[in-house]
Amino acid sequence: MKLGIGIGWRPEIAAEVEALTGIDWVEAVAENLCADHLPDSLVRLRERGVTVVPHGVSLGLGGADRPDAxxxxxxxxxxxxxxxxxxxxHIAFVRAGGPLTASARLEAGHLLPVPRTWDALEVLCENVRIAQDSLPVPLALENIAALVSWPDEELTEGQFLAELVERTGVRLLIDVANLHTNHVNLGQYPAKALDELPVEAIAYVxxxxxxxxDGVWHDTHAHPVTSPVLDVLAELRSRVDPPGVLLERDDAFPPGAELAAELETIRATLRKAGDTRRPRTTTTAPAAPVPTATAAPAAPVATTTPPPAAPVPPGARDxxxxxxxxxxxxxxxxxxxxxxxxxxxxxxQSRALAAKRADVVAKVAPELxxxxxxxxxxxxVTYxxxxxxxxxxxxxALDFVERLLISGGLADPVAQRRLTHWWEDRSGVRPTGRATRLVRAARAVLAGK
Structure with a gap:
């Protein structure tokens, strides 16, 4: 299906998105939408014939656990x-721990890279098949930006994606900004990844x-698109005409005129690169054929027919x-x-995760x-x-305030009183006093002896 040029829909710029001309589709974060009704802005866009694609961020298909039903x-x-x-x-994990490791469940609050090993690939492929069987429409998966790389990886990013497509028939959402991020941070070359992955499987970009x-690229989605990222987009367009291209912006939202200018720059980059499109040369075995942007439009997005699924090798999940x-x-x-x-x-990476938590909590609980x-x-961040x-x-947010109140670290009595009221209004009970906390801690130590 040909999607065209789109933009990420966010509540903060809903009016600006509606006012943009030449927008064929939008993408909305799935977890920010109710399952039974839509925001009025999305309703109006759909009435105008604008396609809306839900973009999930919390499944963690690259995690060791099977997807949550x-x-x-x-x-x-x-x-x-x-x-x-x-x-x-996304091709990422977002939580870990739990029954498989007999440890406490941990949440990352962000997308973390999957090790490009055969074990991790087997687990990911089974998780993708489970997801595909549960969804009413085809699934496409996005490559992520990374600040760290796993030691002893067995596949390049392009090889990993090619294997994933061949084994599952899943489509790809290629983020060219993430390819640039991984070039700066990890020394991985975008052109090499594009040569190795099955670009014919791309659903959109x-x-x-x-x-x-300090030499680290931060994929903020809060700054203008840079020339190096547009260069990667041109590299991709020189290989394939992607069915859709979408501009993402998640914070520090600019005026609508700036968004429109960025969209026009993207269109110009695609036109120029399309005029110089070169034949594709593959360095890996080609994946099973997937319809490209030149295929006739269809209601569902077609996918490949993958080979029969092999069981995950014993111990791979563990x-x-x-x-x-x-x-x-x-x-x-x-x-x-x-x-x-x-x-x-x-x-x-640790500081980035803490900072992201702080930013999201500030949005969820702006009173803090x-x-x-x-x-x-x-x-x-200290918490x-x-x-x-x-x-x-x-x-x-509740846990942060509780710890702050228990620690007695607030010098301002007015802030102390306001935080206490905020916490009580939302939790229904008063935070445990410091003396009670110390007694409980002592009892826990004695019980463990």
Whole structure:
């Protein structure tokens, strides 16, 4: 199906998106939509014939666990509500721990890279098949940006994606900004990845902005699209005419005129690269054929017919679970870094995860930065370094405030009183006093002896 040029729909820029001309489709974060009704803005866009694609961020298909049935049902319900031709998710893990490792469940609050090993590939492929069987429309998966790389990887990114497509028939959502990010951060060349992956399996493309700090590229989605990212888009367009290209913006939203200018730059980049399109040369075995953008439009997006599924090798899930739990624990709980990882990059990733949590909690509970002022961010990041997120962001906000109140670290009595009232209004009970907390801790120590 030919999607055309689109933009990520976000509530903060709903009016600006509706006012843009030449927009063929939009993408909305699936978890930000109710399963039984749509925001008025999306209703109006659909009435105008604008396609809406739900983009999931929480399935964690690259994780060691099988996909959660409730999350899959929620994504399926949103697909039905939107009448979308496909849904998308990420090649990533977002949580670890739990029964497979007999340890506490840990939430990353962000997309983390899957090790490109045969074990992880087997697990991912089975998880993708489970998801495909649960969804009413085809699935496409996105490559992610990474700050760290796994040691002893057995496949390149292009090879990993090619194997995934060949084994499952899943389509690809290629984010060219993420390819650029991985070039700066990990030394992985976008052109090599594009040569190795099956570009004919691309459902659509993401384009987004970022910023470089101290030699590390941060995929912020809060800055204008840069020339190097547009160069990667041109590289992709020189190989294939993607069915759709979408501009992502998630924060620091500019005026509508700036969004329109970025969209026009994307169109110009595609036109120029299309005029110089070169024959594709593959360095890996070609994947099974997938309809390209020149195929006749169809209601559903066609997919390949994968070969019969082979069972996941014994122990693959357990080995993947142990590895992912060790990494995530080091990032969010301060445990020792697993062997072979770059410690400096782990610190960068850990700080990035804490900062993202702080940003999201500030949106979920805007009263907290208002009460704490300039001290909010530093206080939350300090909290996050030793307190992993075990539930959603609302639970995270409550836990943060409770820890802050128990610690007695607030010098401002007005802020102390306001936070206490905020916490009581949302939890229904008063935070445990410091003396009670110390008694409970002592009892726990004695019980463990």
């Amino acid at each position: 409730e999350r899959l049902a929620g994504l399926a319900a949103r697909a039905e509500l939107l009448g979308t031709p496909l849904v998308t998710e 993401h384009v987004a902005g970022g910023i470089e700090k 080995r993947t679970a142990v590895a992912q739990t060790a990494l995530l624990s080091a990032l969010v709980a301060g445990t020792p870094a697993p062997e072979g990882f770059d410690h400096r990059r782990l610190r960068v 930065p208002e009460i704490l002022g300039d001290g909010y961010r530093a206080a939350f 996050a370094r030793s307190h992993p997120m075990s539930g959603g962001y609302r639970r995270d």
